[in-house]
Structure formats: C-alpha cells, structure tokens
Amino acid sequence: MRDQKERVETIESTMKNEFRHALAVNLITQEQHDKHLQELNELTAYIYEKYKDDPSFYPDDWDKINNYYEKIVGLDFVRQRTKDNLESIWLIEM
Template sequence: MRDQKERINRMELRLKNEFRHALAVNLITQEQHDKYLQELNELTAYIYEKYKNSLAFYDEDWIKINNYYEKIVGLDFVRSRTKEGLEDDWLIEM
C-alpha cells in the first residue's frame, strides 16, 4: 500500500491543477476557484497535522476524505482524466 500522505499530496496537486485549469478556461469563477481551494486546503491541512507522525488513518477521517472525493468527482468541470487519476490516488486500496 502506498503511503497515505503521498496519496493525499498527489491528490492535492492534481486538484490544484484542475481548479487552476477550470478557472483559466472560464469553467468556474474566481470566487468558486477560491472556495474549492479553501476546502481542499482545510482538508489537507487537517490530515497533514493529524497524521504527521503516523501512516494509518482513522475510519472517521477516511469518511471525510471519501466524502470530499465524491463531491469533487461529481463536479461538471472536472475532466475525465482527472477523475481517473483521483480514483487511483484516493480510493482505499484493499
């Protein structure tokens, strides 16, 4: 299993790029971009702080992560290739 923090970091970078692209091609407004970025930053800051010395995530935090993931892949402006990449990065590996 890949390191959880690595997965979070890859997801964060992928989403920042997707939000930046959507703003650049006028799929979202600056206000929407800032809102999406703020939500992402709040989630990742929480995860990085809580798990800075640990590799295993608690179930309640996986629920937060998966809820955010579901919200993002449901957005109209998120490209298919990004959704596929997010799936690779975020889904729980069995």
C-alpha cells in the same frame, strides 16, 4: 503501495491543477476557484496535522476523504481523466 502522505500530496496537486485549469478556461469564477481551493486546503491541513506523527488513517478520516472525493467527482468542470486518476489514487488504494 504509497504511504498516506504521498497519496494526499498527489491528490492535492492534482486538484490544484484542475481548479487552475477550470479557472483558466472560464469554467469557474475566481470566487468558485478560491472556495474549492479553501476546502481542499482545509482537508489537507487537517490530514497533515493529524497524521504528522502517526501514518495510520482511521475510519472517520477515510469517510471525510471519501466525502470530499464524492463531491469532487460530482462537479461538472472536473475533467473525466482527473476523475479517473483520483479513483486510482484514492479509492483503489483505500
């Protein structure tokens, strides 16, 4: 099983690519892209800072991550394969 940091990095990279794709094919505006990217950056910055010295995730943090996941999979422009990949990276390994 991968460590938490590697999982978060994979999720971050996946979502940045998805946001770029959605912007490139005009599924979202630049403003929406920036908003989604900011939310992702806030979550990952929080996780990286909190866990830089301690690799253990706590229930409140899993809730925060899961809430973000639920929000992402509810977005119309996120492709199904991305949702499936996130589920295998995120939820199955939780």
